[in-house]
Amino acid sequence: xxxxxxxxxxxKLANVSSATVSRVLSNSDYPVSxxxxxxxxxxxxxxxxxxxxxxxxxxxxxxxxIGIIIPSIINPFxxxxxxxxxxxxxxxxxxxxxxxxxxxxxxxxxxxxxMMEKQVKGVIISSITTNKEKLKRLIKMNVNVIAIDQKLDExxxxxxxxxxxKGGFLAAKYLQGKGHTRIGYATTKLNRPSRKGIxxxxxxxxxEAGLEPFxxxxxxxxxxxxxxxxxxxxELARRMMDAERPPTAIFACNDLLAxxxxxxxxxxxxxxxxxxxxxxxDGIDVGQMIHPPLTTVKQPDYEMGKMAxxxxxxxxxxxxKPMFNVTLQPKVLERQSVRDLNG
Amino acid sequence: xxxxxxxxxxxKLANVSSATVSRVLSNSDYPVSxxxxxxxxxxxxxxxxxxxxxxxxxxxxxxxxIGIIIPSIINPFxxxxxxxxxxxxxxxxxxxxxxxxxxxxxxxxxxxxxMMEKQVKGVIISSITTNKEKLKRLIKMNVNVIAIDQKLDExxxxxxxxxxxKGGFLAAKYLQGKGHTRIGYATTKLNRPSRKGIxxxxxxxxxEAGLEPFxxxxxxxxxxxxxxxxxxxxELARRMMDAERPPTAIFACNDLLAxxxxxxxxxxxxxxxxxxxxxxxDGIDVGQMIHPPLTTVKQPDYEMGKMAxxxxxxxxxxxxKPMFNVTLQPKVLERQSVRDLNG
DNA sequence: TTGTATGCGTTATCAT
DNA sequence: ATGATAACGCATACAA
Numbered sequence: 001x002x003x004x005x006x007x008x009x010x011x012k013l014a015n016v017s018s019a020t021v022s023r024v025l026s027n028s029d030y031p032v033s034x035x036x037x038x039x040x041x042x043x044x045x046x047x048x049x050x051x052x053x054x055x056x057x058x059x060x061x062x063x064x065x066i067g068i069i070i071p072s073i074i075n076p077f078x079x080x081x082x083x084x085x086x087x088x089x090x091x092x093x094x095x096x097x098x099x100x101x102x103x104x105x106x107x108x109x110x111x112x113x114x115m116m117e118k119q120v121k122g123v124i125i126s127s128i129t130t131n132k133e134k135l136k137r138l139i140k141m142n143v144n145v146i147a148i149d150q151k152l153d154e155x156x157x158x159x160x161x162x163x164x165x166k167g168g169f170l171a172a173k174y175l176q177g178k179g180h181t182r183i184g185y186a187t188t189k190l191n192r193p194s195r196k197g198i199x200x201x202x203x204x205x206x207x208e209a210g211l212e213p214f215x216x217x218x219x220x221x222x223x224x225x226x227x228x229x230x231x232x233x234x235e236l237a238r239r240m241m242d243a244e245r246p247p248t249a250i251f252a253c254n255d256l257l258a259x260x261x262x263x264x265x266x267x268x269x270x271x272x273x274x275x276x277x278x279x280x281x282d283g284i285d286v287g288q289m290i291h292p293p294l295t296t297v298k299q300p301d302y303e304m305g306k307m308a309x310x311x312x313x314x315x316x317x318x319x320x321k322p323m324f325n326v327t328l329q330p331k332v333l334e335r336q337s338v339r340d341l342n343g
Numbered sequence: 344x345x346x347x348x349x350x351x352x353x354x355k356l357a358n359v360s361s362a363t364v365s366r367v368l369s370n371s372d373y374p375v376s377x378x379x380x381x382x383x384x385x386x387x388x389x390x391x392x393x394x395x396x397x398x399x400x401x402x403x404x405x406x407x408x409i410g411i412i413i414p415s416i417i418n419p420f421x422x423x424x425x426x427x428x429x430x431x432x433x434x435x436x437x438x439x440x441x442x443x444x445x446x447x448x449x450x451x452x453x454x455x456x457x458m459m460e461k462q463v464k465g466v467i468i469s470s471i472t473t474n475k476e477k478l479k480r481l482i483k484m485n486v487n488v489i490a491i492d493q494k495l496d497e498x499x500x501x502x503x504x505x506x507x508x509k510g511g512f513l514a515a516k517y518l519q520g521k522g523h524t525r526i527g528y529a530t531t532k533l534n535r536p537s538r539k540g541i542x543x544x545x546x547x548x549x550x551e552a553g554l555e556p557f558x559x560x561x562x563x564x565x566x567x568x569x570x571x572x573x574x575x576x577x578e579l580a581r582r583m584m585d586a587e588r589p590p591t592a593i594f595a596c597n598d599l600l601a602x603x604x605x606x607x608x609x610x611x612x613x614x615x616x617x618x619x620x621x622x623x624x625d626g627i628d629v630g631q632m633i634h635p636p637l638t639t640v641k642q643p644d645y646e647m648g649k650m651a652x653x654x655x656x657x658x659x660x661x662x663x664k665p666m667f668n669v670t671l672q673p674k675v676l677e678r679q680s681v682r683d684l685n686g
Numbered sequence: 687t688t689g690t691a692t693g694c695g696t697t698a699t700c701a702t
Numbered sequence: 703a704t705g706a707t708a709a710c711g712c713a714t715a716c717a718a
Contacts, residue, residue, distance in 0.1 A: 004484065004711095006710095006711055006712080007711070007712065007713095008711080008712095016688075016689085017688065017689045017690075018689090018711090018712085018713095019688075019689060019690075019691095019713080019714080020687090020688060020689075022711095022712060022713055022714085023688095023713085023714095026712080026713070028713080028714095030687095030714090031687060031688095032687070032688080033687060033688085036687090036688085048480060048483075050456075050459045050460055050480075050484060051460050051711085051712085052401075052460070052462060052710090052711050052712075053460045053461050053462065053711095053712095054397055054400050054401040054406070054461075054462055054710085054711070054712090055401055055694090055710070055711030055712035055713085056711075056712050056713075057397050057694095057712090058395075058397040058398055058401055058693095058694050058695065058696090058710090058711080058712075059693080059694050059711080059712045059713050059714085060694085060712085060713070061694065063397070065440075065461075072426065073416060073422050073425055073426050073429070073441075074419075074422055074423060074426045074628075076417075076419065076422075079416050079417055079419075079422045080417060082416055082441070083415065083416050083417045083443065086416070086441065086442070086443055087443075090443075090450075095440050095442075095457055095461060096440065096441060097408075097438050097439065097440060097441075098416075098425070098429065098439060098440075098441040099429075099438075100426065100429055100430075100433075107433075113393075114438055116393050117393055117394055117395070117396045118396050118397075118408075118438065119395060119396065119397055137391060137393075140391075141347060141393060226628045226629070227628055227631070230631075230632050256632070259629070259632040259633075260632070262634075263632065263634070266634060285417075285569045285570055286569070286602070286629050288570070288573075289573050289599070289602040289603070289606065289633070290602075290632070290633045290634070291605075291606070291609060291633070291634055347695095349694095349695055349696085350695070350696070350697095351695080359704075359705085360704065360705045360706070361695090361696085361697095361705090361706095362697080362698085362704075362705060362706075362707090363703085363704060363705075365695095365696065365697060365698090366697090366704090369696085369697075371697085371698095373698095373703090374703060374704095375703070375704080376703060376704085379703085379704085394695085394696080395694090395695050395696075396695095396696090397694085397695070397696085398694070398695030398696035398697085398710090399695075399696050399697070400696085400710095401694090401695080401696070401697095401709095401710050401711065401712090402695080402696045402697045402698080402709075402710050403696085403697070403698095403710085404710070
């Protein structure tokens with residue numbers, strides 16, 4: 001446990017000032033003679049010099065780190081987002097703190113606080129709190145903030161939105177196009193804008209076609225566990241198929257839920273899609289690994305992460321920060337879980 | 344973009360010294376009169392004081408941050424590990440840098456370097472490089488290191504191992520117990536100890552039973568993409584079923600691969616498990632969401648993450664660091680993808 | 687081209 | 703109980 005070597009140590013060894021050492025080792029464009037430069041580099045190499053970024057960052061008042069706050073890295077959707085974020089962060093020389101808020105407002109605020117204290121340059125957040133005080137403080141502290149997934153109407157925050165409503169609309173329209181008229185929507189608690197958006201879009205499409213919406217909502221509060229989503233899907237499918245007029249197609253608010261729906265249908269001896277069609281939402285990878293491959297609405301998770309980080313990095317660079325929001329568009333991923341009732 | 348407020352600012356406002364302010368705001372046990380304490384706390388509150396951890400950490404030469412280096416957060420197995428790590432880190436007041444090495448030795452070394460420079464207290468790593476020089480430097484720098492998943496025989500590194508070999512053995516034995524004699528093992532490239540371990544265990548069990556091993560290896564180098572694993576599974580299943588004596592049971596080196604195997608079998612009109620049985624390895628959550636629910640060998644991912652972080656935290660505390668390794672034991676998760684050929 | 691000296695925000699040591 | 707000051711490791715304004 002040797003004390004770590006500093007620029008001063010190297011300065012002594014090289015018989016130069018620490019300023020010169022710093023200039024060399026920090027790749028400053030400040031002129032230093034080749035002779036000294038090589039000598040210093042050599043010594044640094046020999047003694048295994050490792051710069052202490054704490055000192056540098058304190059001095060320059062700038063850390064090359066950002067934070068990402070998401071409900072849970074276990075959720076395939078968010079892990080794809082995080083992967084995208086990290087990819088461009090790495091390319092740009094940033095390191096990223098990953099924070100799982102577990103959908104707990106207190107935890108979320110706690111993490112925001114920590115990010116401030118650790119002096120991150122930016123935060124990418126999927127926020128679920130209703131009280132945005134902490135978040136406003138973040139912005140006041142000159143930390144760049146980008147909201148993803150969950151809409152966040154606060155001044156000074158750029159958004160990467162996803163058009164959930166249009167996604168819901170497209171899904172219902174797609175099912176209608178396949179000849180379905182009795183289309184159910186299975187959703188977890190409608191307590192978040194994204195969920196409401198999908199539902200609204202679905203209802204729009206049903207109304208537009210003169211069809212009666214059939215929404216089944218799981219009211220107990222959600223957790224962060226993929227299996228919970230799966231089980232919720234089973235329960236909702238149960239309820240819907242026990243209804244007086246069961247649907248011929250079930251549209252689920254996310255893919256994991258759709259997996260549960262399919263599971264329950266099969267348990268009842270129903271075939272997907274020949275007996276009942278199922279459609280998901282999100283487009284996670286495993287959707288194409290199950291049987292039947294899940295037709296779903298693609299929400300570009302990985303790309304969303306990359307884009308968010310790209311915007312963040314740009315913001316940290318440009319002095320004049322052009323604020324703008326991006327709205328990503330949904331796309332139907334046509335696979336094999338929907339039956340065509342036409343002809 | 345107001346300059347952030349420091350202990351000195353507060354000191355001025357309260358007409359006290361910055362030392363006193365620091366003592367109060369850092370919850371020091373150094374005695375400060377109640378009068379001053381409350382006044383300082385009040386002012387800090389009013390001016391929205393946010394401590395700059397950079398200064399504190401530089402001074403104390405200790406950051407409450409750790410790093411986790413894994414191949415890819417997109418892989419459900421590693422995201423579960425990361426989730427576990429983050430959970431206990433949070434409880435213990437640590438923040439975690441998440442790093443995806445993408446199985447690239449250079450990237451891995453780069454991240455190790457960054458972790459050193461950022462002065463993390465510990466690193467949890469699933470290392471795939473053969474050259475462990477950088478890692479040794481880490482240890483010399485007094486950073487605690489815990490190896491997970493991939494074995495790492497270096498002095499000063501604690502390991503959380505998983506008994507892959509026994510896992511492979513158990514799987515083969517399980518299939519044998521169900522009456523299977525022609526059991527194939529489908530694996531990605533056998534270039535990592537963990538994969539070799541599973542294979543060895545499988546071969547052990549086959550030999551022990553006087554059965555002929557049947558290993559099909561995908562030789563091209565793997566990537567980090569779950570879909571790649573899936574496709575690999577399809578390809579391997581194709582090869583195995585095209586063999587002269589196709590197996591009645593296929594054991595895959597991970598669950599995603601098993602998904603691909605099942606997919607390919609179905610594409611050939613074969614039912615799982617009535618025609619061919621399939622067994623996976625890892626026990627990721629989605630395994631129970633597909634059809635049929637996948638029988639597999641559980642590798643305790645989440646618990647592994649928690650345990651690794653717990654050990655790490657303990658190491659950062661205790662002055663005398665008791666080094667020890669943990670070997671987690673495999674367990675067969677009996678679900679419905681294996682047919683019982685007996686009676 | 688090189689060196690000196692100061693400060694980033696914090697805490698710890700030593701006086702008072 | 704409180705204050706003055708130095709120090710953590712680094713980068714930079716200024717002097718030489």
